[in-house]
Amino acid sequence: MLSQTSETIHGHADVNDMYCSCERALRPDLHKTPLVVLSNNDGCVIAQTKDIKDLGIEMAQPWFEVEERARARGVVAFSSNYELYANFSNRFADTLREFTPRIEVYSIDECFLDLTGIKGDLNAYGQLIKQTVREWTTLPICIGIGHSKTLAKLANKVAKKRPQFQGVCDFTSMSRAELDTLLETVDVRSVWGVGHQYEARLAKLGVLNALRLKRASPKRVRDEFGVVLERTVRELNGESLLELTETVEPSKQVMSSRSFGERVTTLSGLTEAISMHAGIASARLREQGLYANAVHCFIQNSPFDKKPPYAPGLTVALPSPTNSTLKITNAALYILKKIYGPRVYYQKAGVMLLDLVPEQGRQLDMYGYSDDDSKSDALMKALDRINGRYGRSTLRVASEGIKPAWTMRRAFKSPNYTGNPSEFPTIGERFNL
């Protein structure tokens, strides 16, 4: 008789208040201070420590609405510092790899782990992982374990919210009755794949908690909501339908866009911004070894400016696939001239690269791979090397300008301790001497 192979077991590890925890890692003096991290332009609150929630500050709330209240209560704000967070993210994932060879880096602060076949007490194993990450990286994490990714993620939310689990919640060790009793106390909105639109529609059908969704008829859910939510229902029932994806699929599109620190009305201002975005997007393309067949460029005014919405954009096909900053910038600026209208207070602009192909797959134009291309490749390699070493915009296209007025606000950025040597702290700063 064949022995039954063990059922799939998924783990999900997720850093608590990731951005705040990274800021705290380098500022031990702030370990007890309530923190918030702000979005680009210091616009919205995008991360906060737990104690902030008691002050009535919500995620995604505009900072200007709450700044005064927060400051009065001793809250410290940081502008987002993605270089720092990416660095800690890598350390986090590397630590997890010590415990299982198969992990999926799902986002900057989350990983799925394949725990299938791990012998012994999974709860204890989870605790060990959690403590090791804490010791090696200083980051606090929680771990959820379940028979599907959806269940593992849900278990993690439970572990985060309910102190009795001490940061690790294993659904697979619970009896069905125990699990169902617990799921009945979990909001349906906590389930991965249920956003606020679905939450509202589910509420009308009386589906308010995770247990009700688990018990919904897959067929009916498919008819009313589509195949995605049907899959969620089946995953809640322990079917593992979403596989661990260890390798990162190449991007299908690459975008760079940003709101301005202040409104821009002139073509020359937009030219600088679009040049910058074309440069960033092209560099990301080269990082992934991809080539673009089309460029999309857009500019828009603000939905908050009480003016009619104005958001022109246009896509052009490139004569042959390219990842050259120069060619992509030219295409983007060509579009910009076509779509620009005067007397508009532009708030945001961006460049999107589309129809991406890997190097092997790219079709050459009728002239094939020309001398021009190899010169361009060499130039781009040199540019990436210099910018990789000395910072993103050390070497750039002249149309980007020198120090434009519209650059985003990052008034509270922490120094780039892990990246740029010129921002390393001196011994005195580090220890408050």
Add this chain to the structure above:
DNA sequence: TCTGGGGTCCTAGGACCC
């Protein structure tokens, strides 16, 4: 004054074909 920046997947509907 001040309101983020990326992505993915699915579906419906139109254009076009025979």
Add this chain to the structure above:
DNA sequence: TCTGGGGTCCTAGGACCC
């Protein structure tokens, strides 16, 4: 004037995620 059925491909828009 009327006018079928089945297929593909593309795009826009809507939902979700972090």
